[in-house]
Amino acid sequence: MRRSAKTVFYTIASFCLMWSISHAGGGELGYLSPEQINAEMKKIAGDNKDVARITTLAQTPGGRDLLMLELGERNVMGPAIMVVANMEGNYPIASEAALQLARNLTGEWKDELASRRWYIFALGNPDGYAGFFGKPLYNKFVNDRPVNEDNDEATDEDGPDDLNGDGYITRMRQLHPEGKWLKIEDSPVLMKRADNGKGEKGEYRLFPEGIDNDGDGDINEDGPGGCNPGYNFPHDFMHYTKTDGMWAASEVESRAVLEFAFAHPEIAMILTFGRSNSLKSVPESNKKATGVKDKYKLPKWMARQMGVDPDEEFTMDALIEMGKEVTGIQDLNEDMVLQFLGVGAAVNPNNKDLPYWNEISERYNEFMKEAGFEAERLKPKPFPTGSVEEWGYFQYGVPTFAIDFWTLPEPKKEEEKKKEDGALTPDEIEKMSNEEFIALGNEKIAAFLKASGAPSQYTAEMIVMGLQGGMMTTKKMAEMMRQMKKKEDSGGADATEEALYAYNPGAFVEWQPYDHPTLGKVEIGGMIPYSTLAPPIDSVRETIAKQLPFARQLSQLLPEIAIDKVEIKKRSGDVWQVEAWIVNNGFLPYPTHQGQRCQRPTPIVVELIGPSLTFLEGKARNALPLLDGSGGFQKLSWLIQAAEGKTITLKAHSFSTGTVEKSVSLKGGGR
Numbered sequence: 001m002r003r004s005a006k007t008v009f010y011t012i013a014s015f016c017l018m019w020s021i022s023h024a025g026g027g028e029l030g031y032l033s034p035e036q037i038n039a040e041m042k043k044i045a046g047d048n049k050d051v052a053r054i055t056t057l058a059q060t061p062g063g064r065d066l067l068m069l070e071l072g073e074r075n076v077m078g079p080a081i082m083v084v085a086n087m088e089g090n091y092p093i094a095s096e097a098a099l100q101l102a103r104n105l106t107g108e109w110k111d112e113l114a115s116r117r118w119y120i121f122a123l124g125n126p127d128g129y130a131g132f133f134g135k136p137l138y139n140k141f142v143n144d145r146p147v148n149e150d151n152d153e154a155t156d157e158d159g160p161d162d163l164n165g166d167g168y169i170t171r172m173r174q175l176h177p178e179g180k181w182l183k184i185e186d187s188p189v190l191m192k193r194a195d196n197g198k199g200e201k202g203e204y205r206l207f208p209e210g211i212d213n214d215g216d217g218d219i220n221e222d223g224p225g226g227c228n229p230g231y232n233f234p235h236d237f238m239h240y241t242k243t244d245g246m247w248a249a250s251e252v253e254s255r256a257v258l259e260f261a262f263a264h265p266e267i268a269m270i271l272t273f274g275r276s277n278s279l280k281s282v283p284e285s286n287k288k289a290t291g292v293k294d295k296y297k298l299p300k301w302m303a304r305q306m307g308v309d310p311d312e313e314f315t316m317d318a319l320i321e322m323g324k325e326v327t328g329i330q331d332l333n334e335d336m337v338l339q340f341l342g343v344g345a346a347v348n349p350n351n352k353d354l355p356y357w358n359e360i361s362e363r364y365n366e367f368m369k370e371a372g373f374e375a376e377r378l379k380p381k382p383f384p385t386g387s388v389e390e391w392g393y394f395q396y397g398v399p400t401f402a403i404d405f406w407t408l409p410e411p412k413k414e415e416e417k418k419k420e421d422g423a424l425t426p427d428e429i430e431k432m433s434n435e436e437f438i439a440l441g442n443e444k445i446a447a448f449l450k451a452s453g454a455p456s457q458y459t460a461e462m463i464v465m466g467l468q469g470g471m472m473t474t475k476k477m478a479e480m481m482r483q484m485k486k487k488e489d490s491g492g493a494d495a496t497e498e499a500l501y502a503y504n505p506g507a508f509v510e511w512q513p514y515d516h517p518t519l520g521k522v523e524i525g526g527m528i529p530y531s532t533l534a535p536p537i538d539s540v541r542e543t544i545a546k547q548l549p550f551a552r553q554l555s556q557l558l559p560e561i562a563i564d565k566v567e568i569k570k571r572s573g574d575v576w577q578v579e580a581w582i583v584n585n586g587f588l589p590y591p592t593h594q595g596q597r598c599q600r601p602t603p604i605v606v607e608l609i610g611p612s613l614t615f616l617e618g619k620a621r622n623a624l625p626l627l628d629g630s631g632g633f634q635k636l637s638w639l640i641q642a643a644e645g646k647t648i649t650l651k652a653h654s655f656s657t658g659t660v661e662k663s664v665s666l667k668g669g670g671r
Contacts, residue, residue, distance in 0.1 A: 025530075026132040030537035031092045032099075033133050034064050034126040040099055041069045041122055048106040050074075051113050058256035062144030064126035066256055071105050072117030078658035079268035080117035081555050084257060084388050087121075087274060088230030089128025089141040092534045093405050094273035097544045098122035101551060109552060116555060117266065124388075125229050125253055132530060136162035138169030139529045142243055143251060147226025161210040163514055164524045170509050171526040172207045174519055179204040189508040189525060190497055209524055211517055229253035230274075231384050233391035236347065244386055257388065261396060265601055268558050268656035269399050270392035271551055275533075276402040277380035278389065279364035279550075282357045284476055285348040296341055330435065330468070346394050352593040356629060360401070360557070364550060371546045376410035378499055379479075397595025398656070399588055401554060405547055406540055408532055411502035424448040426478035434467045437474050496532050507531035559590035559629065561604060563650050563662040571639070575616065576666050578638045582606055582652050584627035590657060596626045601656045606636055610648035614641040624652075642666055 026033060032040060045054040051071055058066040072080070085098035102120050105112055112118075123129060127143035138160050160169040173181065173191065180202040184190040194202035212218060231237075231244040232254040238244050249255045261267055295313035297303075303310040306326065314322070316334055323332045323340075336351060349357060368374075383389045383402070392400035429437060429448065437445070445460035466472030500507050511525035564583040571577055582604070584590055591601055603623040613620075618638035627634060642648070646666050653659035 025135070025137050026092060026534070029092075029534055031096065031132070031534065034123060034130050037095055037099065037123045038065055038067050038126075041067050041102070041120075044099075044102050044106060045069060051110070052102075052106060057260055058252045060127045060143055060253060061146075062127040062130065064130070066124070066126060066253055067122070068260065069102055069120040069122065070117065071102065071120065072113045076113070076115065076117055078115055078117070078266070079558050079656050080119055080264065080266045081269045081271060082119045082121075082261060082264075082267045083271045083273065083551075084121045084124050085273035086129060087124035087253075087257075087272065087388050088228060088384065089125030089131075089143075090139075090530075090533055091274050091404075092129070092132060092530075092537070093540055093544065095123050095129070096537060096541070097273045097403075097405055097548065100541075100544055101548055104548060104552075112552065112555065116558075119260070119264065119267070121257065124257065127253075128228060128230075132534070136160065136167050136169050137529045141230075142226050142228050143253065145226050145251070147242070160208060161213070163209055163211070163516070164512065166509060168509065168528050169209045170524060170528065172209055172514070172516065172519070172522045172524050173204040173511065174207070174516075174522045175203060176205045178202075181206050187501060189505070189510060189527075190494075190501055191526075192494075207519070207522075227251050230388070231386040233258070233386050233388050235386070235391040235394045237386040248386065254388075258391075265655035267396075267398060268601070269401075269555065270388070270396065271554065272387075272389050272392070272400070272402045273405065274402060275381040275404055275407075276383050276387070276389060277404040278357075278383075278400075278402045279361055280368075280380060280404075282354065282361050283349055283383065285351075285354070285473070299341075346594060346597065349393070350593040350597065353589075356399075356588055360554070363553075367550050367553070368547075373543075373546075378407045378410060378496060380404045380407055393592070393594060395598055395600075397591055397598045397600035399557075399592055403547065403551065405544055406535065408496065408499040409503065411499050424451075429474050430478035432474050434474055437477075438464050438467055497527055500527065500532055504531070557587040559584050559588055559627070559657055560586035561590070561627070561652055561654075561657045561660055563652055563660055564633065566650060566662055566664050568664055568666060570644075570666075574643050574666075575639065575641050578608065578640060578648070580606070580636050580650050580662075581633050582624060582627070582636065583631060583633040584629055585631070587629045589629045589632060590627050590654075593626065602654050604652055604654045604657060607651045607653075608638055608640070608648060609651060610640075610642060610646055612642060612646070613648065615639075616641055 042054050045052040048071075051073055053070045055068045055070065056065045057068050060066060083098055083101065086092070086094040098120055099122050102118075102122070105118055125141065125143065128141035131138070131140060140160075162169060163172075180194055181191045181204040182194050182200060182202060183204075184192050191204065191206065194200040226243070227245045227250070228243045229245075229251040231241075232249060232251045234248040237248040239247075245251050245254075249258055261270075295315055296319060297311065297313055298306070298308065298319075300310040303312075306322065316337065319337050320332050320334070323337060324330055329336075333348075336348075338346075381404075389400055389402050392398060424440075424444065424447070442460035442464070445463060449460065449463070463472065463477065467474070467477075508527050508531075509525045511523040514522050514524050516522045562583050562585050564581045566581075567577075567579045569577040569579075590604065595601060603625075604627070606622045606624060608615075608618075608620055616639040618636070618640075622636055624634050626632075640648075644666055647663050648666060649661055649663045651659065651661045
């Protein structure tokens with residue numbers, strides 16, 4: 001009964017939330033402006049001087065301060081968690097969640113600060129976010145650095161124009177022979193792209209609301225500002241785009257986050273608050289690997305083991321087939337082979353990190369159910385290219401998790417369509433392994449594709465080849481089929497716009513005629529900017545509060561290093577054998593397996609210290625290899641010479657695990 005009551009509450013709350021979205025900017029919806037967010041961070045620091053400090057790390061191109069709030073007892077030298085919120089500048093809820101986390105940590109969760117530090121960036125993109133409080137309101141989340149986006153002789157000269165004076169930049173549509181868009185039946189505002197393969201002929205051209213200010217034939221192509229620091233991090237950075245920056249870390253905001261992180265090697269985990277969520281579902285592991293050459297050599301030891309010439313070069317396809325035969329891993333792909341060879345940029349989570357990530361995802365989804373969030377919602381956005389999330393895991397090497405807190409509820413269908421006789425559903429497919437699905441045979445696979453609304457070019461044979469080659473998984477295929485079905489059921493409308501319209505038709509401006517100075521007769525209308533990103537803050541504060549405890553739970557999964565046991569054995573005279581077991585009692589490994597590949601963070605160093613010690617075997621300092629979570633250990637052994645009765649100390653330490661010590665006396669017998 002308790003679960004049902006929560007579900008009913010959330011359903012009602014979601015409806016009220018959506019209904020209350022109005023034609024408003026940030027202030028009217030109750031959100032704090034960039035200046036107010038900074039003031040709140042300073043207030044938290046001022047009210048909690050024993051555990052809080054505020055630092056200005058940079059000033060944005062628009063003259064706004066980029067602040068970082070540090071929380072932790074002054075004598076704590078252990079692991080730290082870095083929280084980066086609203087880095088793209090387009091998700092107001094993220095900044096509110098970061099501020100609430102800071103309030104919790106300086107309030108009822110203050111005991112967390114006795115063993116861990118927290119570094120909180122409540123607003124990573126102040127300039128981009130400031131647009132939420134300006135007029136007219138439009139969807140562009142870049143900083144204020146001028147960029148010549150259309151490569152002409154002027155900069156920032158062709159921005160949006162509020163032609164109908166309603167305070168929003170929406171869209172213009174025009175009946176035209178070149179049109180590729182259609183109206184959607186039963187909706188006076190939604191549009192869809194015509195599907196020529198289904199005999200649909202486009203009728204409308206679509207443009208952003210505005211005029212061609214610079215006379216180059218394009219509308220709104222070079223507005224104020226230029227770069228989004230949320231896309232400006234080094235991993236998977238996209239060159240030659242209008243918003244991602246001239247080069248990785250070209251923007252002061254992203255560079256400040258990077259410089260801070262590298263200056264603080266105690267950071268053991270990164271949490272991001274934004275539109276992505278890597279807890280609801282683990283990032284897919286089937287991206288195309290980068291850095292692929294024509295041919296590769298195997299490591300000499302591997303070549304000898306496989307009975308091939310160490311100097312012989314192999315194509316990637318040949319290596320994949322050889323790897324499948326040797327390892328038995330049938331879904332082996334390019335990225336996995338590249339990781340083994342130690343070349344190329346990683347684009348998929350490391351296979352050995354996935355069991356931890358999958359377990360955390362299961363815990364998160366169970367937590368959300370217990371908190372009453374059982375209603376279906378739209379799938380969160382994937383990580384953008386050049387994001388802090390991907391950089392944090394793939395290059396900084398620490399566990400990195402993204403939380404989104406809220407997305408639109410899924411629109412409910414009046415009645416579910418029955419599946420065709422004998423056809424499988426995406427839910428059934430998702431539970432199968434690749435091998436189990438292939439074993440169904442082409443006839444059943446073809447029936448599944450047809451029932452899912454897959455285009456005719458998707459044949460059973462093609463799907464089987466994709467599964468065998470590692471380019472497809474049953475989980476990814478099930479999700480693709482769900483999306484195809486949604487598109488078919490919605491008549492081709494954008495899923496986000498359809499969900500918004502189902503719950504709040506008032507979030508759209510109805511199409512109204514307008515005489516455009518260059519296009520002629522057009523209509524202006526469409527979705528109001530930010531409608532899918534910013535419900536009124538009062539309606540989501542409880543939603544945020546219910547989810548933040550999981551961020552606290554994540555911090556408690558960090559590696560915990562202990563010197564579990566030390567044995568002393570007297571060999572002869574004052575010669576002693578010392579054996580020690582260093583154990584990771586935390587849930588997560590140290591480092592992550594991806595961190596081991598990118599050689600970050602710093603390894604755990606174990607030192608054997610004592611007066612007048614002579615090392616006969618073993619080293620005074622030992623850097624440990626990776627310690628798996630939940631009991632992973634490393635045994636160390638030394639043969640030393642020292643006077644009986646002396647005290648020796650074992651010390652295990654790294655920046656991001658802290659320091660543990662154990663002292664023992666050199667006495668006859670053993671311990």
